[in-house]
Amino acid sequence: MIQVEDIHGVRAFRMARDILGRGLYWTAAYWVDGLLIDTGASSMSREFREATGSLPIVGVVNTHWHEDHCGNNGLLQWVRGVKIQAHPLALPYLARPRLMGLQLYRRFVWGYPLPSQAEAVGPAIATRSHRFQVISTPGHSPDHVSLYEPERGWLFSGDAYAGGLSPVFCRDFNVYQIIASLKTLARLRARFLFTGSGHVVEWPQRALEAKIAYLEETQEKVLRSYKEGQGLQEIRRRVLGSEHWIRFVTLGHFSVANLVWAFLEDPESPVRVKESRM
Ligand SMILES: [Zn+2]
Structure with missing residues (x-):
C-alpha cells in the first residue's frame, strides 16, 4: 500500500507491505522540486511507479543502501x-544488491532492490529552487547521509533518527556513531524532520535530544553494570527489560540484547568484552 501526502x-510517499489490510513496516520517499529522496522498496514497485508517474524527476539521492530506501x-x-x-560506500550494493545478503524476513517484506548505477554524491545538491546540504550521518549504516535545506528548515534524516525511544536494536548498527549523528542533526535546529518511516516532526529538537539522552543514559547504565561484573543477560534484563x-x-x-552488545562491542566502546554474543 502507498499513501501520498503534500x-x-x-x-511524501509512505509505503508498506499490505498484510490483511494493514501496513507492515512503513518506509518513505520524498519528492521536492524534481529531487526524489529515496525510492522505497521493490515490493511496492507497481504502486510507486503509478504514484510517481506524472512527476518530473530530475534526480534521485539515496540516504543509505538499505533495501527499503x-x-x-x-x-x-x-x-x-x-x-x-x-x-x-553504497555504490557497490546498489549495483549488485545481492551483496546485501538480506535475511528471509527482509526479502519477504521489502525484497531485493532492482540494480542501479549510481554516482557518488557531493557535499551539496542543487535543484531549481533549493540547495540541499549532504550531511554524513553514519551509525544506522556506514554510508548514511541526511539532506538539509536551511532556507526552509527541511531535514531529510533517512533512518538516522529511527526507532524512537525503543530498546530494539539491529546487530549491524553502530550505537556510538548513531549518537554522534543525532548530535550532528540536533545542531542544525531544523524546522521539519522528514524521517525514513514517513513520520514528519515539526520542531524536532526535543525529539532528537530525547533520543540522544535515552541512548547516553542507557550507555552509562550498561557500561557501569558491566564493570560491576553483571552478565550480559542480567544487564539486558535490569537496564532494558524483557526481550x-x-x-x-x-x-x-x-x-x-543487541543494544547492550552495541555499547560493549562497537569499536568505540571503552571496554573489551570476553563473553560471546547472546
Ligand atoms: Zn535503513
Whole structure:
C-alpha cells in the first residue's frame, strides 16, 4: 500500500507491505522540486511507479543502501533515465544488491532492490529552487547521509533518527556513531524532520535530544553494570527489560540484547568484552 501526502511543501510517499489490510513496516520517499529522496522498496514497485508517474524527476539521492530506501532505483533509471546519487560506500550494493545478503524476513517484506548505477554524491545538491546540504550521518549504516535545506528548515534524516525511544536494536548498527549523528542533526535546529518511516516532526529538537539522552543514559547504565561484573543477560534484563518478540522473527537481527552488545562491542566502546554474543 502507498499513501501520498503534500506536507510542508514536500510530497511524501509512505509505503508498506499490505498484510490483511494493514501496513507492515512503513518506509518513505520524498519528492521536492524534481529531487526524489529515496525510492522505497521493490515490493511496492507497481504502486510507486503509478504514484510517481506524472512527476518530473530530475534526480534521485539515496540516504543509505538499505533495501527499503533504494528498492526502485533501477526502475527509475531504466524507465526514465534518472540520475542516481548516493554515498560512495553504497555504490557497490546498489549495483549488485545481492551483496546485501538480506535475511528471509527482509526479502519477504521489502525484497531485493532492482540494480542501479549510481554516482557518488557531493557535499551539496542543487535543484531549481533549493540547495540541499549532504550531511554524513553514519551509525544506522556506514554510508548514511541526511539532506538539509536551511532556507526552509527541511531535514531529510533517512533512518538516522529511527526507532524512537525503543530498546530494539539491529546487530549491524553502530550505537556510538548513531549518537554522534543525532548530535550532528540536533545542531542544525531544523524546522521539519522528514524521517525514513514517513513520520514528519515539526520542531524536532526535543525529539532528537530525547533520543540522544535515552541512548547516553542507557550507555552509562550498561557500561557501569558491566564493570560491576553483571552478565550480559542480567544487564539486558535490569537496564532494558524483557526481550522483544521481534528477536524471534528476525532470528536475532533485531533484539533488545543487541543494544547492550552495541555499547560493549562497537569499536568505540571503552571496554573489551570476553563473553560471546547472546
Ligand atoms: Zn535503513
